[in-house]
Amino acid sequence: MLGFVPPLPQQPGRPPSSGHMIVCGDDALARRLAVELRFIYGERVTLLLPPGRDAGGPETPLTQRGRAAALFGRMSAAMNRAGNANGAAGSGDTNAGVEAVRIMEAPEPSDDVLEEAGIDRAAALALVYDDDERNIRAALTARRLNPRLRLVIRLYNRKLGQHLEELLDQAAAVAMPGIDPALLDASTTVLSDADTAAPALAATALTGSSKIIQAEGLLLRAAERPPPRAGENADPGLCTLALLSSTTNDPAGAEGSDSSGDEAPLLLPDEHTVAAATGRGTVVLEAISRADPDRPATRMGGRGAPLAQVFSRRLRWSALGVALSALALVIASLLTTEDTALHSTYLTLLDILGMNDPAEDAPPARQVIQILSGVAGLLLLPLLIAGVLEAFGTLRTASSLRRPPRGLSGHVVLLGLGKIGTRVLVRLRELDIPVVVVEEDPDARGIPLARSMHVPTVIGDVTQEGVLEAAKIRRAHALLALTSIDTTNLEATLYARSVKPDLRVALRLYDDEFATAVYRTLRTAHPQALTRSRSVSHLAAPAFAVAMMGRQILGAVPVERKVMLFAALEVAGHPQLEGHTVEQAFRSGAWRVLAIDTTPPADRNPDLAAPPPYAPEGGGDTVPPPSGLVWDLHPGYVLRAQDRVVIAATRRGLAELLRRQRSAASRR
Numbered sequence: 001m002l003g004f005v006p007p008l009p010q011q012p013g014r015p016p017s018s019g020h021m022i023v024c025g026d027d028a029l030a031r032r033l034a035v036e037l038r039f040i041y042g043e044r045v046t047l048l049l050p051p052g053r054d055a056g057g058p059e060t061p062l063t064q065r066g067r068a069a070a071l072f073g074r075m076s077a078a079m080n081r082a083g084n085a086n087g088a089a090g091s092g093d094t095n096a097g098v099e100a101v102r103i104m105e106a107p108e109p110s111d112d113v114l115e116e117a118g119i120d121r122a123a124a125l126a127l128v129y130d131d132d133e134r135n136i137r138a139a140l141t142a143r144r145l146n147p148r149l150r151l152v153i154r155l156y157n158r159k160l161g162q163h164l165e166e167l168l169d170q171a172a173a174v175a176m177p178g179i180d181p182a183l184l185d186a187s188t189t190v191l192s193d194a195d196t197a198a199p200a201l202a203a204t205a206l207t208g209s210s211k212i213i214q215a216e217g218l219l220l221r222a223a224e225r226p227p228p229r230a231g232e233n234a235d236p237g238l239c240t241l242a243l244l245s246s247t248t249n250d251p252a253g254a255e256g257s258d259s260s261g262d263e264a265p266l267l268l269p270d271e272h273t274v275a276a277a278t279g280r281g282t283v284v285l286e287a288i289s290r291a292d293p294d295r296p297a298t299r300m301g302g303r304g305a306p307l308a309q310v311f312s313r314r315l316r317w318s319a320l321g322v323a324l325s326a327l328a329l330v331i332a333s334l335l336t337t338e339d340t341a342l343h344s345t346y347l348t349l350l351d352i353l354g355m356n357d358p359a360e361d362a363p364p365a366r367q368v369i370q371i372l373s374g375v376a377g378l379l380l381l382p383l384l385i386a387g388v389l390e391a392f393g394t395l396r397t398a399s400s401l402r403r404p405p406r407g408l409s410g411h412v413v414l415l416g417l418g419k420i421g422t423r424v425l426v427r428l429r430e431l432d433i434p435v436v437v438v439e440e441d442p443d444a445r446g447i448p449l450a451r452s453m454h455v456p457t458v459i460g461d462v463t464q465e466g467v468l469e470a471a472k473i474r475r476a477h478a479l480l481a482l483t484s485i486d487t488t489n490l491e492a493t494l495y496a497r498s499v500k501p502d503l504r505v506a507l508r509l510y511d512d513e514f515a516t517a518v519y520r521t522l523r524t525a526h527p528q529a530l531t532r533s534r535s536v537s538h539l540a541a542p543a544f545a546v547a548m549m550g551r552q553i554l555g556a557v558p559v560e561r562k563v564m565l566f567a568a569l570e571v572a573g574h575p576q577l578e579g580h581t582v583e584q585a586f587r588s589g590a591w592r593v594l595a596i597d598t599t600p601p602a603d604r605n606p607d608l609a610a611p612p613p614y615a616p617e618g619g620g621d622t623v624p625p626p627s628g629l630v631w632d633l634h635p636g637y638v639l640r641a642q643d644r645v646v647i648a649a650t651r652r653g654l655a656e657l658l659r660r661q662r663s664a665a666s667r668r
Helices: 028-040 064-086 111-117 132-145 158-175 181-185 193-203 271-276 313-336 341-352 364-396 419-430 447-452 486-499 512-525 536-548 651-667
Strands: 021-025 045-049 101-105 124-128 150-154 188-191 210-215 218-225 240-247 280-290 412-415 435-439 457-459 478-481 504-508 531-534 552-559 562-570 591-597 644-649
Touching: 021 028, 028 045, 028 124, 028 536, 028 651, 045 111, 101 111, 111 132, 124 132, 124 536, 132 150, 132 158, 150 158, 150 536, 158 188, 188 193, 188 536, 193 210, 193 419, 193 531, 193 536, 193 552, 210 552, 210 562, 240 271, 240 552, 240 562, 313 341, 313 364, 412 419, 412 486, 419 435, 419 447, 435 447, 447 457, 478 486, 486 504, 486 512, 512 531, 531 536, 536 552, 536 562, 536 651, 562 651, 591 651, 644 651
Parallel strands: 021 045, 021 124, 045 101, 124 150, 150 188, 412 435, 412 478, 435 457, 478 504, 504 531
Antiparallel strands: 210 218, 218 280, 240 280, 552 562, 562 644, 591 644
């Protein structure tokens, strides 16, 4: 078990001491994770970055080291202000700036580089490069150099991640025979920032949407409620998880972050605070229900090529007209001759196809019907040719991207089909939300998926005039700007708002200060339109940090620019939980017990975050197996050492729980 390290100054060039943590990465997530570990959990951190690009380049005004130093400086100042203001956990941190983290630069995490970083004495290593192959190669190297090391690996490929986790755990078990199964289960954790952030990003595009946290067979739904109108009472749900910055007088709110002071949302308030905050937006635990078996993502147009996609609407209407004409001729033949219905239909079809002899000796009515049938046959010939040509054209373009339909409206316009955008697209389609994708790169990661799902796609630079119009932005319900470039997302948002001022917008922005300025400007310019900003690294970093501390993270829910964590904890060893009632264990602004897993420890699923297997029963249906998770908790229930609990916690609250557990363990 990790020992909690008190925060002490660390010079950048000084070798780390035992028990420190190493973060290796090449993008924003690595820097965010280092900030989380250092300033929230108080751990010593070595950050390994690739060499910075040209500092004078127009697109990179700061090197990698400079970006990290700037971020650490801002976070250190913000955390110290917060600690001095409310005495929260970790307020004793006196480090300032980059001296709190040791920064190294190397193109690859090779044997020599990892040894210089102190891999043999490290407690945990995070590999969060954007390249799956590099992370896998480094993980294998690290496990060989230090079998006891806790590994947290970022992988986009889910199936490969499961196999890699099993392989690395087996390697640890061989190197350390007799290891505790609980420690072995936590020795390797594979996470995806895209999977962590996608549900929250998709939810921001939907009115009245909620964020789902799954714990085995249990679904926890955190729903955002707008401020009540005059004379209305807000529904408290099962419990209030957060008070938003939005109020009845200011429904848009301040979209506050950790550095927003009094304008920031309030996480996990107590009952008195909730009762006093009348007319304020809330996030509530709206409902808890058993999970149904996972259903496959729906497709916009199906797997095959249905009639509506093979033949155009005009051609289908023309075919219907010819069929009705043939039916009318059959009826006329029945009324004017004494033939049977079958024989009249047979003769009419022969006439239409020009395969019958002229009715020279037949009555005049029969001759007229034959002439009209010939005319219908003339109309049928070009119709058949057009149908064949359209069918060939459809088969030829079956693998090409669809264009947005003419009458499309109420859809979501999604910008960017990288790792994040692709996961969000899947999430939106699972919710049956119509989507139009805009992507500049025709070879982007998510293009094959959009093609297979028959999702309408526009290839083009979103900053160029006419691209958003091609995506039917004027009739769209919402815009999700999820490219990796903040300025591109902002430019697309400003242009979309100029086209449709009331458009719902969620844009991906990394920097909190920049996001706050953007939000306030957009709110002032368009007070009636909903605007949200999210940072993928800000959403994902807490989950990676908790995994490095050896704990299960069930999900991260954004509350404006703040993050609330849902985690699974063993009650044993936690002085704030063990022996206390559910009511006594609640700490306002820090943590709250939501559910208890009463399954005997020997029968538990080690990974509460993993979806449970579904066993088929009678009738071929699938049902979830019985779960020991209990959510309707009595306030007087006493938490026992053998219990496992699901909690909602702030980042600092969870860090305080872990620190007090380690302090209690050290005293023993």
